[in-house]
Amino acid sequence: MTRAKRQIAIVGGTFDPVHWGHLKPILEVANAFNFECIHLLPTCAPPHRQQPEVLNTHRLGMLDAATELDSRFVVNDWELRQGLPSRTLPTLKHFHTVSADATLYFIIGMDSLLNLPDWQHWQRLFDFAHFIVIPRPGYALADASDDVKDLLAARQCDSADMQTGSGKISIADTQPLDISATELRQQLRNHNERPELLPEPVWNYIREHNLYR
Numbered sequence: 001m002t003r004a005k006r007q008i009a010i011v012g013g014t015f016d017p018v019h020w021g022h023l024k025p026i027l028e029v030a031n032a033f034n035f036e037c038i039h040l041l042p043t044c045a046p047p048h049r050q051q052p053e054v055l056n057t058h059r060l061g062m063l064d065a066a067t068e069l070d071s072r073f074v075v076n077d078w079e080l081r082q083g084l085p086s087r088t089l090p091t092l093k094h095f096h097t098v099s100a101d102a103t104l105y106f107i108i109g110m111d112s113l114l115n116l117p118d119w120q121h122w123q124r125l126f127d128f129a130h131f132i133v134i135p136r137p138g139y140a141l142a143d144a145s146d147d148v149k150d151l152l153a154a155r156q157c158d159s160a161d162m163q164t165g166s167g168k169i170s171i172a173d174t175q176p177l178d179i180s181a182t183e184l185r186q187q188l189r190n191h192n193e194r195p196e197l198l199p200e201p202v203w204n205y206i207r208e209h210n211l212y213r
């Protein structure tokens, strides 16, 4: 009898700040799969792009606060420790090496899927992980490029067919949430507090450290 493999989820992001638009769909997906753990992996921003508004220690602090929501959440500072602009291919190779006995799932939003052909060596990402795509208001598959449509035609499948191996894509059936970190930062700057958009422990961290003012 083949033993079921461990299932490990990875969610990369700027997380400036982490919000319910990331966390609620991830938790919904985690219940459909059988994730042993979910790595929340803050990116190291490239110098040519807009830098995160708050220090890396605060992005990590807010993610640490979010781990109170579920014991499967793990904050992973691997990309930050590389000190290089983050690219997903080396990250997935790293996870593949250190968790060789696990099936890996990289979770992205629909906006990221639509941009995937701009990622470095994007076709090789599928050698190391399955991809789970979270629907996001304002981003529709109908607007996908031919590259993305071809990608889905070749790789899209149901979650049940992603227990082992790599290279499949599943579009999650989660409730789309219209929340973005950019808008949240703007609202916080304007003292327009929307507590329903962030988990309470993250709110408490933001207030305690007076962030985004």
Ligand SMILES: Nc1ncnc2c1ncn2[C@@H]1O[C@H](COP(=O)(O)OP(=O)(O)OP(=O)(O)O)[C@@H](O)[C@H]1O
Pocket: 012, 013, 014, 015, 016, 021, 022, 025, 107, 108, 109, 110, 111, 112, 134, 135, 136, 137, 177, 178, 179, 180, 181, 182, 183
């Ligand atoms: N509301 C959302 N619904 C679905 N996916 C999301 C949502 N918000 C973020 N994501 C996904 O989470 C990952 C990390 O996103 P990120 O940390 O950049 O947050 P963001 O809200 O998109 O930030 P910003 O508004 O500054 O671009 C990306 O793959 C992104 O597509």
Ligand SMILES: O=C(O)c1ccc[n+]([C@@H]2O[C@H](COP(=O)([O-])O)[C@@H](O)[C@H]2O)c1
Pocket: 011, 012, 013, 014, 015, 043, 086, 087, 088, 089, 112, 118, 119, 120
């Ligand atoms: O590998 C790449 O070239 C690449 C290009 C853009 C984004 N990514 C990854 O996509 C994830 C979400 O990125 P972002 O910018 O939406 O926060 C994060 O893990 C990034 O490192 C990766």
